[in-house]
Amino acid sequence: MPTYDIFHVPALDWTTVLYFFLSGLTSGCFLLSLWAGYGREELKPVAKTAAVITPISLVIGLLMLILHLERPFQFWRILVTFKPTSTTSWGAWMLNIFFIISIPYAFLWLINKGNKAKLLGLLGLPFALFIGLYTGLLLMQMSGNALWDSALLPWMFLVGGLLAAMATTILVLTASGQEAKEPFYGLRQYFCALIVIELLMIFSEFVGLFTGGAAATEIGITLLRGDLSFWFLSLEVVAGLLIPLGILVVAKTSKKAGLHVAVSALTLIGILTMRFIVVIVGQGQI
C-alpha cells in the first residue's frame, strides 16, 4: 500500500562500507600472519607481508571512521569514556590497543625477527579476533533490521576479512616479484576452505531470511531479485567466491602470477561488494 512518509537518509554510508572492509582486512592480516608465523617455513613470506599490511590498512580504516563522523574533530570523545553496552565503544578501545600492538609486530617482522614478533602476536590475538567480529556484532545489535539480525553476521565478516587478507597478501607478494615456492604461496587449500565456509554461511543466511518472517523474506527477495541483485549475485557470489574457488581447485599446481592476481582481485571485489550489500541493502536503500 502506498505510504507517505518523510525521507529517511541512511545512517551508514560508503565510509562505513570501506571501514568494515578495512577492519576486516586488518584483523584478517594479523590473524593470517600469526598463523603463518607458527606454520611451515614456506609460509614465512606470507607472515611477513600480512604483518606489514596490518597497520597500514588499520590507519586507512581509522581515517574512514573519522571521515564518517559529522564532527570529525570531536573523535577523541569516544576515547575518554567507555560504554559497555555500546559495541562501538568496545571497538574504539580495542582498535586503538590493537594499533599499538600491530606497529611493533609489523616492525619486528620487517627486520626479520619473526620469532619475537610471534610472541607479541599472541598478545594481539584476542584483539584481532574481536576486531574481525565486532563490526558484525555492531550490526547484529540493531535487531530491528531484518538483514542484520543474524547470528551469522559477525562470522561472515570475520571469514570475509580472512579471505581479503589472503587475497591482499598474495597480491602484494606477486606484485613485489617474490617467487611462489608453492602454488598461491602455500595458501591454496586454506583459501578454498574459507571460500566454502563463506558460501555455506551465505546459503544459511538465505534460509534464515526466507524463514524469518515477513520483513526478512522481503529483504531476501530484494537480494535475489531487486535492483542490486545483479551486483550481489555476479560480483559477490560468482566473481568473488565461485570463480576464485574454481581457479584454486583446477589450477592445483600452478604458480603463475596471472592466476594469483586474478584470484586475489576477484576475491577482494567480492568481499568489498559483500560489505556494501550488507550495509546498503540492510538499510533499505535498494
Added chain:
Amino acid sequence: MEKQERTDVGACNAEHERPQGRRAVLKVGALGALATYASVGEGSAGGKSTDKRKCYGMVIDLRRCIGCHACTVACKSEFDVPLGVWRSWVRIKEAGVYPHTRRSFIPKLCNNCRNSPCIKVCPTGASHYDENDVSSIDKTKCIGCKLCKAACPYKQRFINPDEDTADKCSLCMHRVTKGLVPSCVNTCLGRARIFGDFNDPDSEVSELVRNNKVRVLKPHLGTKPQVYYLGDFDE
C-alpha cells in the same frame, strides 16, 4: 476477542532498564569493570527515589487524528528544525483500490523507550536518560557517528545539518518542566495527542491505557516504547 497484552504498560512502573543487554557477555578484562560503574552512573537518571521517577509518554488517539499535520508544523516552528529533517510528523498510509480506498494516519515522535536501543549503542554517552528519565541527547558529547540513527527502529533520529549532531524529538522537556504540554499536543486540533506521566496512576494517559485497547509500534523488539496508539492502524 483477542486479549491485549499489557506488559508494555506495566513497564513504566519499573526503573528504566539499566543498559546491559546481550553485551554483558563481552565484559572481558578489568578494562570494563571499573569504567562500567563510572560511566553507567554518569548519564542515567539514577539515584532518584522510585516515587519521584517520571515516565513521560503519550497516548495518541488515532480515531481523532485527521492527518492535518498541525503537529508537524508546530514542532518545526518550536525548535526551528532545519529543512528536510523532522522531529515529529504524521505518516500516511493508503489502502484499498479506488473507489474503496481509505487513509490511515500515524503521528510519529520519539517513543521515549524504557529499553532504548539508541542509548545502548551510543559510544560517547551523548544519548542518555536525563534527570526526568527522558531519552535525551547531550549535543556537546555527540560526535555524529550516526549509530543511534541506525539503531532506532522507529526512525526517529536524524542528523541536524546546522549542529552536525544527532537530534530527535525531546518531548518538549523545556515546556514540560514549566508545566506546559509539548507543542504538538498543544496544537492538535483533534485533541488526538495526550501527554503525561505514566508513573502517575491518576494522569489522563494512565487512565486511557488502563481503560482502552492500546498498541505500541514494534513491541516484539522489546524496546518498551512509551507512545501508545489508541485505535487501529496499519503498521
